[in-house]
Amino acid sequence: MKTADIIIVGGGVMGSSVAFHLRKIGFDGRIVVFEKDPLYEFSSTPRSAGGIRQLYTTPINIQLSRYSLQIYKQFPETMAIDGEPAEIHFRQNGYLFLATKEMLPSLKKQCSLQKQYGVPSQVLSSQELLDIIPELNINDLAGGLYCHEDGYLDPYSVMQGYKKNAQRLGVEYIYKEVETITTDESKVIGVRLVDGTVYHASIVINCAGAWGVYLSEKIGIPLPIHPLKRQIFQFDIATPLKKELPLTIDPTGVYFRHEGSKILSGFSEDTKPGIDFTVTRSLFYEQMWPILAHRIPNFEAVKVTAAWAGLYSFNTADHNAIIGKHPSLHGYYMALGFSGHGMQQAPGVGIGLAELIYYGKYKTIDLTPLRFERFAENDLVLEDAVV
Ligand SMILES: Cc1cc2nc3c(=O)[nH]c(=O)nc-3n(C[C@H](O)[C@H](O)[C@H](O)COP(=O)(O)OP(=O)(O)OC[C@H]3O[C@@H](n4cnc5c(N)ncnc54)[C@H](O)[C@@H]3O)c2cc1C
Incomplete structure (x- = not known):
């Protein structure tokens, strides 16, 4: 039987940042990332403009991008492998x-x-x-x-920096397409690939970018994306x-x-x-x-x-990310809906989601405002500075 402890669907900047941070904070179980596009030809990350700004109108977005900016400033050194800097061409031109x-x-x-x-x-x-x-x-x-x-900065290099470091720490990347997440009553039990192979895991993280909404719909969880x-x-x-x-x-x-x-x-x-x-x-x-x-x-x-x-x-409801676990489908986590500001949030989202899974709570930045439940609770995060 093919099993993992955590499956991540989507190996773009979000999936790779979450995978890397899980390892960094000490998670030592088996992590498998499924990525359908080995060259990342259509992924949003390499097609991004790479703008990094702290000029937001909501506390959560300001905190996320402020945290991420500090990480990007040190990225070439902190993510270096065998002394080779992880250059991301971050130009602080304002x-x-x-x-x-x-x-x-x-x-x-x-x-x-x-x-x-x-x-x-x-x-x-x-x-x-x-x-x-x-x-x-x-x-x-x-x-x-x-x-x-x-x-x-150069978004592709950031993604590669997270991916290579995740792999260095033992995360496995499998270049196959997930057809659906599999569930049993109120919990996820893994994924089924397009080629029919079934993988079991009690935690599945949906980091499938613009395609993530379709995966979520297939398991009866529609998203405003x-x-x-x-x-x-x-x-x-x-x-x-x-x-x-x-x-x-x-x-x-x-x-x-x-x-x-x-x-x-x-x-x-x-x-x-x-x-x-x-x-x-x-x-x-x-x-x-x-x-x-x-x-x-x-x-x-x-x-x-x-x-x-x-x-x-x-995200058609409030233009912001949806991050965290689903309240009733046990083991289903997501990091989706970044609209035009995923690059400037990827480091903060990666550490946040890893903490939520490993410690059961956020430690570095409280990402609760971006929870899935905010739509039903009518507690939207209304951001005015959207590009
Ligand atoms: C034109 C443009 C300009 C942008 N400009 C900026 C900017 O200036 N600043 C900024 O911060 N952000 C910007 N963004 C947004 C930013 O690029 C995204 O928010 C970010 O890259 C999202 O990363 P991701 O990992 O969620 O998505 P992606 O990079 O798309 O990664 C998701 C991955 O999931 C894979 N996948 C999907 N479905 C499956 C499946 N079923 N099985 C296996 N794999 C699957 C896909 O192949 C993909 O590689 C821009 C985006 C675009 C398109």
Whole structure:
């Protein structure tokens, strides 16, 4: 009989972070991670923009990303294997929300909440924005919310860092697709793979990203989540900018940052839910480019060099993650629904879920606000700063 103590479905950044942290805090049973996409071609993690920010409007999101940022700063050294640093290219170039006159009062409120949690965010005047981006068109801007500690990193390298360290500590990765989680009355008993093989385990963690909602539905646990396509365009500019950009969010929602000498840009378009990886270049040329060219004149002459679509595991109820155990299906745990902010939460989620399983309670950060039960209890975590 094939058995494990813990099965994790999905070996992206979440599954790998949870697996690594379980081992790190001392869990020595058999952990098996099932991953259906050995090259991670369609996984959300490598398709992410990698933005890391503490600029949130809810205590739990501020705490999670503040914790994760400290971990990312040390990641190359703490996750090194045989002296080889786990480089994640974390560039602390800052994160900047640009604001119109109407938006500024709300950003000021957000700034004071962030400061209560130790985040060095600042509200900048429109003139001060020019110190950060000298080419910025500030005609229609009143200022911005900025945090110099934040920035962006390479999501694929983070995932590999967690995965390699989990494997080093004895976690097994099996590149097969889970067809369903198996249950017996009120408890999980394992998984059945698409090839028919059955594995037994008393704990199954659903870290299947945008596909996780379908697995949950199969065992009668619907979640307020759907997969949602998000596109990213990368382009060259004819005239380089004077300074390296922070990850900057235009008031329209179009965001941009440097990627080496290129610019990477994305936008949360209106689109139908579902698994869809089609790139529509018209999104860039018709909607994003005019906004980009208006904001920074150097973006008038561009050449698109790459474009891709990835999936948000989009929480339709409150845009936030669903983390923890299910209240009545014993042994069923989940870390899903991260929408557009999973990369900046992965270290905190990994340690939190590992603690909940190993010690029976959260120790590092109390993730209770993100529990499954909040929907039935009408205790949503309403986050205003969603990208
Ligand atoms: C375009 C885009 C931009 C983003 N930008 C940011 C950003 O700037 N900052 C930020 O913090 N976050 C961002 N995100 C969100 C972030 O990338 C995700 O929240 C995060 O990567 C989710 O990680 P995950 O491990 O849950 O999902 P994934 O990386 O998708 O991993 C889930 C894995 O489960 C596997 N799987 C699914 N079903 C099964 C099954 N039945 N059997 C076996 N394996 C299965 C999949 O193959 C996949 O590899 C962005 C996302 C996108 C798409």
